[in-house]
Amino acid sequence: MGEKVIIIGAGLCGTLLALRLAQRGYTVTVYEKRPDMRKNTISAGRSINLALSDRGLRGLALAGAEEDVLPLTIPMYGRMLHPQVGEETMVKYSGRDGEWINSVSRGGLNMVLLDKAEATGKVHLHFGKGCDEVDLETGSVTLRDEATGSTFTDRAEVVFGTDGANSAIRNAMLRESARYRFDFSIKYLPTAYKELEIPPAEGGGFRLEKNALHIWPRDGFMMIALPNLDGSFTVTLFLPHTGEVSFAQLTDDILIRSFFEQYFPSACAHMPDLISDFHSNPTSSLGTVKCYPWQVNGKFLLMGDAAHAVVPFYGQGMNASFEDVLVLDGLIDKYAGDWSGILEEYQQIRKQDADAIADLAVENELEMRSATADPVFLLKRRIELKMEQTYRDYFSKYSMVTFREDLPYSYAMKRGRAQDEILMKYAAGINSMAEFDEQEVLRLIHTLDG
Ligand SMILES: Cc1cc2nc3c(=O)[nH]c(=O)nc-3n(C[C@H](O)[C@H](O)[C@H](O)COP(=O)(O)OP(=O)(O)OC[C@H]3O[C@@H](n4cnc5c(N)ncnc54)[C@H](O)[C@@H]3O)c2cc1C
Structure with a gap:
């Protein structure tokens, strides 16, 4: 039997993590506060969907789940903009063929991952069991049976807190913030x-x-x-x-x-x-959660929204959470399964990227609700799409975030912001695409490489 790990929260991140760790040979115990959604789908009522893009797909592919999920998706090739008065316009997400985002049912995706995790035979799912308390020193967790109110404890070498934006594991770290120098902020939007x-x-x-x-x-x-x-x-x-x-x-x-x-x-x-x-x-x-450290004593690690809840305007929260699993997975071999090494390096390499997508998501609200109605912005988007059609190595900020799963979010943010500044200035200086000078734009963009 493989080493036991505990996962708190069987949402999107927790189930993909459970599946992947089981494939890695671990024995995984998952505690989820809510009932099993596979048996309660009718009472779930409303169907909520999410935009799944390349980073998320890469995480799913790592665990062999991409093929199971794709039939649940609907490709969305661009934004259909509906003005208050007048005709709707489709603005494509990318100038390249084969780049789009996918609408997927949150529940449908979660259920596929639960089924796949369970089918490994190494994942033990316990529903209706919420985590209340943890002992950060020993790695023990206290669970409450939501139906009876009775409590019990469990313990493992490592406990993953994938219990979402209001994480109980994170709250336990917060209660001992002085001891662990645990920084925490939540910034709500209006x-x-x-x-x-x-x-x-x-x-x-x-x-x-x-x-x-x-x-x-x-x-x-x-x-x-x-x-x-x-x-x-x-x-x-x-x-x-x-x-x-x-x-x-x-x-x-x-x-x-x-x-x-x-x-x-x-x-x-x-x-x-x-x-x-x-x-x-x-x-x-809607709020952005930032906190650090994400790991305590090499025994507890926050992942997904528990570590970095972001506002939904880039459609990246779930994608980033799936990417978390990929990054963690990449460190297991490097440290030969030594959790203290894995957890420490994981948080060090991942934090700047989580902060980047958090900040990009806040900025993108403005782009979605205002800039998409701004003629300069729309012209800039047309320029970007043309550049993407013509130059294989040109990627807009949106494309770097959404389609370049090989680039860290922090790079996409830095490079994308610089490109945006250049292109917005350029678009403001011309009247239409007829005046667009491809070579001049390329020259301006290349000034960033120097
Ligand atoms: C309106 C909206 C739209 C969004 N749209 C997108 C999008 O288009 N694309 C995208 O990529 N992301 C989107 N997101 C973000 C995405 O929903 C989250 O990033 C993603 O769900 C994070 O997964 P998670 O597993 O970390 O958390 P969750 O999916 O929230 O899962 C947490 C799980 O932990 C369980 N839990 C909570 N507390 C406890 C406890 N104490 N004990 C045990 N279990 C517990 C919960 O019941 C839940 O099952 C959106 C978010 C919102 C709010």
Whole structure:
């Protein structure tokens, strides 16, 4: 029997980690607070989807799960921008063929990973068992049976905290922050979000373009929609908590309806259950969690959202969490399974990349809700797409983050920001693509290599 490890949290990161560690020969005990979603899918109700891109796919491929997940995905080739008035426009994600992002059901993906992990025979899944307390010195964890309230303890050489944005393992580290010099911050955005739905068309099919991520940018707020396999779209409204145009103002059905009719007429027409969805679905906050160290005593390690919850505007939280598993996996051989070496190097190499995607995600909110309606930005995007079509080695910031899984997020951020600055200035100085001088743009970009 392989060495035992414990994973707290069977979400997206925890299940991929469990699968991979089992493939590595470890015996994996997983404790998950919620019931088994494979037996409770109907009560789960709403379908929530996520954008899965190359970093996430690479993590899945490492564990041989990519082929199982791809049938659950819908390719999204670009952003379909819906102005308040006028025609919608499709802006492709990449100028190159073969580069797109994928809409995938969160639950569907999680269930595939649970099944695959369980099928190894080395992963023991315990549902309805929430972790309350941990002993950071000894590596023991205290679990509570959510049904009976009874508690028990378990112990392993190493415990992974993949228990999400409100991690109990992280809270235990925070309680002993002075001892472990544990830094922690959570920075909330003024923006909140609510999930809504565009159902399938009557008789089946999609009411909007299927292969796109739809955006209704409204300067200060926005709505997005991602397709589901059943023909529906999961819609997310991002709107400030308070202020002139905000959730706080949407206090009755008439106000809610007139808000949607005013700002999102093209979507509203496809949302027959808008009012009931609006009332039954929660309004949730968005925040960035940063903390460090991620490991304590070579016995506990935070991964995924527990270590670095990011706001969703780059569609990278899950992708980064899957990349976490890949990075950790790469260190197991290097340290011949010695957890203290693995955990220490893991946090050292990974922290700057987690910080980078956290910062990029905050910045991208502005790009999505405002810049996508700005003519200079749209011209800059057209220039970038043309550059990507023409030059194999040119990658926009978005492409580096989303399609270049071989580049660290920190590199993509630095290089991408510098390119953006050059291109925004250039786009502001011309009137249309007719004035675009490819060689001049290339020269400007190459100044960054010098
Ligand atoms: C609105 C929104 C949209 C998003 N869109 C995207 C996207 O398009 N693309 C993308 O890549 N990412 C996206 N994300 C981010 C993505 O959801 C997360 O990054 C991802 O789920 C992180 O996986 P995780 O396993 O770390 O955490 P989670 O998936 O949250 O899993 C944590 C698990 O731990 C369990 N748990 C919690 N506490 C305990 C405890 N005390 N004991 C035991 N178990 C516990 C939970 O029940 C859960 O199952 C989005 C996030 C939000 C909020």
